[in-house]
Amino acid sequence: MRLHHQKHHQAYVTNYNNALEQLEAAIAKGDATAVVRLQSAIKFNGGGHINHSIFWKNLKPVNEGGGEPPHSSLGWAIDADFGSLEALVQKMNAEGAALQGSGWVWLALDKGFKKLTVKTTANQDPLVTKGANLVPLLGIDVWEHAYYLQYKNVRPDYLKNIWKVIDWKYASEVYEKETA
Ligand SMILES: [Fe+2]
Missing domain, CATH: 3.55.40.20 (Iron/manganese superoxide dismutase, C-terminal domain)
Incomplete structure (x- = not known):
């Protein structure tokens, strides 16, 4: 679970934040192609963060x-x-x-x-x-x-x-x- 939290969940958070930074830059440039290209990374990594955040709340030691x-x-x-x-x-x-x-x-x-x-x-x-x-x-x-x-x-x-x-x-x- 520690590995799952510190490596896997962390990677979703890092990649989500990177995608949001790229999105801000794409919006600032008015680059619609770049905005659309980022959607799948935002969904995948943002979803990974949302899902794991719920998962940890659902677990407790015996x-x-x-x-x-x-x-x-x-x-x-x-x-x-x-x-x-x-x-x-x-x-x-x-x-x-x-x-x-x-x-x-x-x-x-x-x-x-x-x-x-x-x-x-x-x-x-x-x-x-x-x-x-x-x-x-x-x-x-x-x-x-x-x-x-x-x-x-x-x-x-x-x-x-x-x-x-x-x-x-x-x-x-x-x-x-x-x-x-
Ligand atoms: Fe997971």
């Missing part, structure tokens, strides 16, 4: 409460929308394992339908690219860089074990704020 199930209104909503927490975990693990290449699996609040939903995004696309009504509550990074040190190429084992260190506090707080 001895600090990681893995404890949500007891708040989010817990009841999970039961109502998925049947049980176990069913949600199975669904997210299945969709995360099936995602081709790199990406993320999300538990989101769909503010339009007022329901919880599971979504996947490719590469570093942030969840908002899947719909303006979607609020990310919990994101699991399924890039190989998230698990190769401990799990080599075995993504399902990583997905099975990550729930032991999931901290539901952030997800519960966002859910309560958005549904208040």
Whole structure:
């Protein structure tokens, strides 16, 4: 996780900042071609920063409460929308394992339908690219860089074990704020 934070997440931040500097220069010059050319770097690296910033808030060591199930209104909503927490975990693990290449699996609040939903995004696309009504509550990074040190190429084992260190506090707080 330290490597993931200090090397991988840092690279997204550095590259995002570089792209923004280039964007400012391109805007100042009125160079529309350069502005458009920068869009993919901004989306990829900005998305990487957004996604990882949520991911770190979703994790906590076991001895600090990681893995404890949500007891708040989010817990009841999970039961109502998925049947049980176990069913949600199975669904997210299945969709995360099936995602081709790199990406993320999300538990989101769909503010339009007022329901919880599971979504996947490719590469570093942030969840908002899947719909303006979607609020990310919990994101699991399924890039190989998230698990190769401990799990080599075995993504399902990583997905099975990550729930032991999931901290539901952030997800519960966002859910309560958005549904208040
Ligand atoms: Fe990552």
